[in-house]
Amino acid sequence: MTESDGVFDVGTRTSGVERVVNVRLATKHGDFLAIGYRDLVRGDEQIALVYGDVGGEEALTRLHSECLTGDAFGSRHCECGDQLSAALKAIVAEGRGVLVYLRGHEGRGIGLLAKLEAMKLQSEGLDTVEANLALGLPADARDYTVAADVLHDLEVRSVRLLSNNPQKRDALLRHGVRVSEQVPLLMTPHKENLPYLLTKRDRMDHYLPHLEAVIQHT
Structure with missing residues (x-):
């Protein structure tokens, strides 16, 4: 390589996926x-x-990581559901994508139950990285x-x-x-997910320049 x-240059690669079905989805x-x-x-x-x-x-x-709490239930502890909708809208507006x-x-790869355990630790004061590590799991798997x-x-x-x-x-x-x-x-932050977004920016190098304006007004 x-x-x-x-x-x-990966040369000749063997695909790890099998296409099973195509169907129109409105x-x-x-x-x-x-x-x-x-x-x-x-x-x-x-x-x-x-x-x-x-x-x-x-x-x-x-590339949208599965997030049941955000995508399906509209959790305000993350921005996943908002990003999913915004991405689909952007693709349609683009005309191809x-x-x-x-x-x-789920939970950056740690699974649903572990994610809920990590959320409990976050409610007790840990950030998202610290919570995963406290459970003996990777910060991002x-x-x-x-x-x-x-x-x-x-x-x-x-x-x-x-x-x-x-x-x-x-x-x-x-x-x-x-x-x-x-x-x-970039999604508009709110008080429930601001700590999560700051951890993404400060500890995981995510590009979130819009948070500065929010911080200055809090």
């Missing part, structure tokens, strides 16, 4: 092609929502190999990545997907 201009944001995949390594069932022709270069792309919804990423495999299957050669997280960009580069641009996905 070699690296040139920040892009790794959503409140627009009509997508839902493509279901089986992760041949972990056994997880994965889904990509595709809008327009995404093959080739610079497809607007979101893909959202890879990554199951198995997510792996993006399956996301890269899905993008390769869709013949996406380069992406405009909707993310504030530099680790996602680096992971795609390692797996042979070029990132032509990292597009910020």
Whole structure:
């Protein structure tokens, strides 16, 4: 494996996903092609929502980590649900793009029950990184190999990545997907998730420049 201009040449790769089904999915944001995949390594069932022709270069792309509490229940302790909606809206407005919804990423990869335990520790004063570590778990256990495999299957050669997280960009580069641009996905913070966002910025190097204005007014 070699690296040139920040892009790794992975040579001939064996895909870790199997495409199982394509079906049209009408959503409140627009009509997508839902493509279901089986992760041949972990056994997880994965889904990509595709809008327009995404093959080739610079497809607007979101790698969205599963978050039941935020995506389904509208938890105000994170920004996940807001980011999911904003990403789908942006893809439709762009006219082409893909959202890879990554199951198995709950709680940055530690699982739902451990995430709830970590949330309890956060209510007692720990930040999100400290809480995971206090449980004997990694601060971030997510792996993006399956996301890269899905993008390769869709013949996406380069992406405009909707993310504030530099680790996602680096992971795609390692797996042979070029990132032509990292597009910020900045949500308006509120008092319940501000500590979570500050931890992302200060301890995990997420790009969240809009928090400074919020801090100055609190």
